[in-house]
Amino acid sequence: MFSKVLIANRGEIACRVIRTCRRLGIATVAVYSEADATAQHVRLADEAWPIGGSRPADSYLRGDVILDVAKKSGAQAIHPGYGFLSENADFADAVEAAGLVFIGPAAASMRKMGSKAGAKILMQEHKVPVVPGYTGEDQDPALLAREAERIGFPLMIKAAHGGGGKGMRIVRSSGEFAANLESCQREARNAFGRDRVLLERYVEKPRHIEFQVFGDRHGNIVHLNERECSAQRRYQKVLEEAPSPFVSTELRARMGEAAVAAARAIDYSNAGTVEFIVGQGGDFYFMEINTRLQVEHPVTELTLNLDLVELQLRVAAGEALPASLVRNKSVPADGHAIELRLYAEDPAQNFLPGSGKLTTLRLPEPSRHVRIDGGVVEGDVVSIFYDPMIAKLIVWDTTREAALQRMREALAATEIVGPKSNVEFLERLVRHPAVTGASIDTGYLDRHLDEFLPAAAEAPAHLLAAAACAVLLDQESAAPALAATGSDPYSPWASADGWRLGHPGKRVVALLHAGERLELAAHGSAGDYSLDWKGGHAQVRNARLDGGWLSAEIDGTVRRLRAAVDGGHVLLHDGNARHSFERAAAFAYSASKSGGGDRVVAPMPGRIVLTRVNAGDSVSEGQELAIMEAMKMELTLRAPRAGVIAAVQVQPGEFVEADAVLIRLEQN
Structure with a gap:
């Protein structure tokens, strides 16, 4: 086994690899760009080396600089993670030429999969089902238009050297073809440096099901069951789970055999994923092989009780796959696992990626049922230069229904303040009938996105009262500490109960909800309040804020809500949905709207x-x-x-x- 490994990546996956290496007693070397000088993967590694500017092209894509660091640091092997150089055959060759070990497949295997067109032809030769289409090298627009007519609409245009959902367009009529072809080629050229495309029949309402495969250098290739990734938005996976609720035992056997055949066709070693598109009738077609570890690998790990990064390290070091895996054509799954990705993005603005400081980042406590794979902590900055993922939430339980409930609880315990996030969108996702009923297909989210985006609504009276209670209790708990800094900590003027000479105490709580300013007049203290606001009134008794929970009797009904309050925000969760309020100055308010129309x-x-x-x-x-x-x-x-x-x-x-x-x- 290696004694020192360099991780040629950043963020969540770099932290993930470091954790396994540390458990195995392997020293780790991190690399970092100017933007990542204080990043978590830099802090977690045993040593870290700078490799250039903030843009990926100036740092994480500079294979020569990374190789130089590997040599100087004494690393014996390089783990590429996913993205960046992970599927770059030239880099894999350079690593081997430098006398180091590339923790991934051979460069020759990558090259066979580097072209979607070439991969499709190869799979046909090895009896792996493929979608009908055009994979030729002739990219004359007129020829492509004729081929499109031959294949029939709807069809998909795909970047031949692409991945990650980039360079893909669905075309439903001949009149849309030319514009979509131009857009797809431009995106492919910018993302991958090559604009060759292929055309293939578009399967209506398909499911996306992938098989984890693993090969070693002793001729063994196995599959480790499937993951379903059908919940997608614009070809980007949103929810992944294992096992698939759609796949029967018989279908799993057939698809597993096809996955192993696909891996054998390219003499595969180490971790890889064979992706299939599956029709509603169970017909399945090869899409691609991702010659690396996948972002969603934790759901496989949790259901099979394996560490895939450890397997990667052992196979790269020359060990054979465990006999228990090789003997069995499939490994029985233990329970059900689901993964979601927390992103800094604004679903209300077409999922516009965000950036900025994570003022608050509270995630559920890890346990047997909950796993957190993250690359940032509270106070870190989500950079404009990289993918805006904050963390992955992965849950496990004995059944799918129980796992979904675990995920709902995990999301309810999540709070992100700073850049906007997709937490509320994910909460609606895991409650939607298409997800709970396991009927979702790859295009469902794009067709029905409005069902997953909450409409701005007036806050119910009991929630508005609860938010005000949280603010009042927070003020009162902070008052003694503030009073202690003055000359007379026992002065009634230092009290936060609103007491004033000559009249009953009154405090004004100002909140912003869905862009609307709400002012509540509060009388009382210590959890007993009378609240009045425009158009509403509430009587509160025995309110308590403790350990992240607010309990209170509001107008005769006792309620218990998750609650988080700080100087700028109040977050409440009633078990079904989250409700966010901003705290505002009680007696000062101004607002202006930018014209923006010009x-x-x-x-x-x-x-x-x-x-x-x-x-x-x-x-x-x-x-x-x-x-x-x-x-x-x-x-x-x-x-x-x-x-x-x-x-x-x-x-x-x-x-x-x-x-x-x-x-x-x-x-x-």
């Missing part, structure tokens, strides 16, 4: 990909004006109203900051 601004820092208009052009409301790239996504910027373009203030390739004015319209 300007198009950058929603976040990023790079301008192209502009579609010039000064003097007439545009209609909603017309596409420019495309920018930010946090690994293409964002379309549209006209806020109809009008005439006054000025285009950016050029393609230019990097812009958030809120920078990009395009101006002539004033009406």
Whole structure:
């Protein structure tokens, strides 16, 4: 076994690999960019080395610099994690040429899978089912259009050298083909450096089911059951689970055999994933092999009681797979596991990625039933340069129903303050009938997204009263400490109960909810309050705030809610949904709304990909004006109203900051 391993990655996966290495007594070397100088993977590793600037191209994609660090640090092997250089065959070759071990498959295996077109042909030769389509090298647009007509609509355009949902478009009619082809090729060129595409029949309402495969250098290849990843938004996985509720014993056997055959076709070793698209009738087709560890590998680990990173290390060191895995064609699953990814993104703004300091980050306590794989802690910054994932929540229980309930509880115990997050979206997801009933397909979220996005609603009276109680109790608990800093800690003027000479105490609690300011007049103290606000009243008795829970009798009904309160926010959870309030100054309030109708601004820092208009052009409301790239996504910027373009203030390739004015319209 290795004595020292370098992890050529960052964030959550780097921390994940470090934990297994530490358990095995293996020293770890981290690498970091300028933006990651204080990141968690840097703090957790035994040593860490700088490798360049904040952009991935200046650091985590610089294989030569990473190899130099490996040699200088005395590392014997390099674990690539996922993303960045993990599926770069040239890097794998360079690692081996340097006398080090690449903890992953051979470069030759990667190259066979590096092209989706070539992989499809190879799978056909090895009797693995594939979707009908076009995989030729001739990329003449006219030829591609004719092939599209031959295959029939709907069809999918896919980047031949892509991955991670990038460079993919669904086309439902011939009239949509040319524009989608151009967009797909441009995205593929920007993301992967090559714009070759392939075409294939689009399977309506498909399920996405993948098989974990593992090979060693002794000729053994096994599969470790399936994971279902059908809950997706824009081809990005949202919820993953194992085992699949759709797969029968018979289907698992057939798909498992196909997965092993696919791995054998490329002489596979180490961890990999064979992905299939599955029709409603159980027909399945090969999609691709991901020649690396997958983000969703923890659900396999929890149901099979395995550490896949440990298996990766042992196989890379020359060991054979355990005999218990090789003997069995399949390994019985133990219970059910589900994974969700917490992201800094705003679902209400088309899931716009976010960045900024995590002022508050509270996650559920790890246990036998709950696992947290994260790369940040409270106080860390979600950078604009990388994927905005905060952490993965993984739960396990004996049945799927129990695991879903575990996930609901884990999400309820999660609080994120700073950049906007997708927590509320995930909570609605795990309660939706399409998920609980295991009937979701890969396009369901995109077709029914409004069902998962909460509409702004007026806070129920008992929740508004509960939020006010939380603020009042928080003020009262802080009062003694504040009073102790004064000259007379026993002065009645230092009390937080609202007492004043000559009249009963009154305090004003100001809250913001869904953009609306709410003012509540409170009389009373120590958990007994009379609350009045415009259009409402509540009588509260015996309110207590302790250990993250608020209990109170509100208008005769005793309620118990999860509660978190600080100087700026109040978060309540009633067991079904979360309710967030911002604390505001009691006697000062002003608000202004930016006009914005004459300007198009950058929603976040990023790079301008192209502009579609010039000064003097007439545009209609909603017309596409420019495309920018930010946090690994293409964002379309549209006209806020109809009008005439006054000025285009950016050029393609230019990097812009958030809120920078990009395009101006002539004033009406």
